Amino acid sequence: MNRMITEWTDVIAPITDWIHQYDQHADHHLSLLEVAEAVLATGLAGHSEGRELAGRIERWRYRHLQDEGDHWSWQTETLVNQLDQLANRLAGRPDRLPRCTGQAIQDSRFDTDTIREALELVDPRVPLSALTDRASELTRLHFGCSTDDRSAAPRWRMVVYAPLYVSNQCINFCTYCGFRYPLEIARRHLNCDQALDQARWLYARGFRHLLVVGGDFPSLTTTDYYAEILRAMVAEGIVPAVEIAPQSTESYAELVRAGACGVTLYQETYDPVRYREYHLRGPKASYPWRLEALDRAAEAGMARLGLGVLIGLADPYHDIPIMMRHAAYLMDRFPDRTFAFSLPRIHAAPDGFQVPFPIDDQQLIRWYCALRIAFPRAPLVLSTREAAELRNRLAQLCITQMSAGSSTAPGGYRDDVSDTGEQFPVTDQRSGAEVARWLEQSGFQVRWSLDENGS
Ligand code: SF4
Known part of the structure; x- marks a missing residue:
């Protein structure tokens, strides 16, 4: 579920839970989270410390996405969404919904009416002139x-x-x-x-x-x-x-x-x-x-x-x-x-x-x-x-x-x-x-x- 987070503790707590349950590199990631907590608590988000840390969190998130590959699960989704929001907040950018590109490209609800029209016309049985006339x-x-x-x-x-x-x-x-x-x-x-x-x-x-x-x-x-x-x-x-x-x-x-x-x-x-x-x-x-x-x-x-x-x-x-x-x-x-x-x-x-x-x-x-x-x-x-x-x-x-x-x-x-x-x-x-x-x-x-x- 994608929702906006309001408190930074709301962002960090689910990540900590995930680490305790599943993480192979728990010590390293827990210490990274401690630094993140300190940066957020001292108002350094958006400063060089916060932005540098945001980059490290972003790299962690992508490593996880890459490692998970085709084995997508709700645990993966929870972790990557929370890491996304944490990095965003550390960088000092306005809160936003998490990215969900990987899911979106699998979701036909994103197909607009014009996309559907295009995909009907691109069928090889449709004469080419029907596309060229409409396109021009x-x-x-x-x-x-x-x-x-x-x-x-x-x-x-x-x-x-x-x-x-x-x-x-x-x-x-x-x-x-x-x-x-x-x-x-x-x-x-x-x-x-x-x-x-x-x-x-x-x-x-x-x-x-x-x-x-x-x-x-x-x-x-x-x-x-x-x-x-x-x-x-x-x-x-x-x-x-x-x-x-x-x-x-x-x-x-x-x-x-x-x-x-x-x-x-x-x-x-x-x-x-x-x-x-x-x-x-x-x-x-x-x-x-x-x-x-x-x-x-x-x-x-x-x-x-x-x-x-x-x-x-x-x-x-x-x-x-x-x-x-x-x-x-x-x-x-x-x-x-x-x-x-x-x-x-x-x-x-x-x-x-x-x-x-x-x-x-x-x-x-x-x-x-x-x-x-x-x-x-x-x-x-x-x-x-x-x-x-x-x-x-x-x-x-x-x-x-x-x-x-x-x-x-x-x-x-x-x-x-x-x-x-x-x-x-x-x-x-x-x-x-x-x-x-x-x-x-x-x-x-x-x-x-x-x-x-x-x-
Ligand atoms: S297509 Fe690949 S190999 Fe070629 S320039 Fe781009 S990144 Fe390099």
Whole structure:
């Protein structure tokens, strides 16, 4: 049962009870709780002592969630909810209901009417035109540009942006990724000046919204590292977002203070068994830590949250409906945020990785249109993984944000990086200017940054 706690003793007592009954590490955890009690009793919640302790409690909670895996029980639920509330209170944040992401994605009550409509239409027996007509109608309705000049045949506004890869250092072992450890690629980790140099090059070509992307190498890709880059970019007039490893609530708050307008974080797959097979080692092996990352980001004040699954890893008829439910749950918790979606598709992977669930272009169109029907006002984002012809077609149906002129190698915009690995090959090789020209000639209103609401 999820309920709000009013007294801090109400938070700690059930955890102590649980420790006495079930805990293998009782001494360690009891002493941690004693410190927590002292911090709360002396009014240090929200100060550095409280925030540091909140991080330790949060890590304990995720270790427990990971260890429990598929053996979920009411004891687990009680403990993780109490730890969540304790960490929240120690960090000095307002009381709230506990996170329940893991349960929510199993709960069909989170499916909205528009999600149900989308899932009915995505049935392969329904003609594709039924989806494409509905999707383009909704996109025009919610993203169309108002103009008196009907002859201009406006479609809708389209944000053009670029990813800025700052580091391909990574200790994770994602079997499908060209950056994974220990592949022998040239590793590059840009310092702040080098990252800014790349950002200025993009700025000079019109880009105002950049997505800072980096691998997961805890001693290098620290929160401070990203915060420094974000601050430098904001000072140059750039609106940055991040696509980086999941962070703690505290770290997300620091990135928000540094100017991050959003976070993109794909679950890759919502099938926990397959997730374990693809993420064999490294911090990314923790499914629950990743699953709740967008909760933590939103709690930290992140304005825009980007969801996605990596198409090819699992059955899309399993993964995408659960992603929709995940988004509906987050929208319920954070109705004032902007939610965006993307469906990156694997085209090439390291040697030895066979894509188990490939889908063709028609199916990708079907699923993007289903997203538009499920979330009529959500930005839908399309990367340069896909070929120009398909991107142009999707743009005319439902996409509202496209990357262009991308490099997926750190330093790839200005430097010779021919010896440096790319995370994935860029298929649409058109420059930002070429993509923008095609969009304008096709009746779109090109924007180089996000609106105030993150669309
Ligand atoms: S997908 Fe991300 S975390 Fe995994 S190996 Fe690639 S860069 Fe690292």
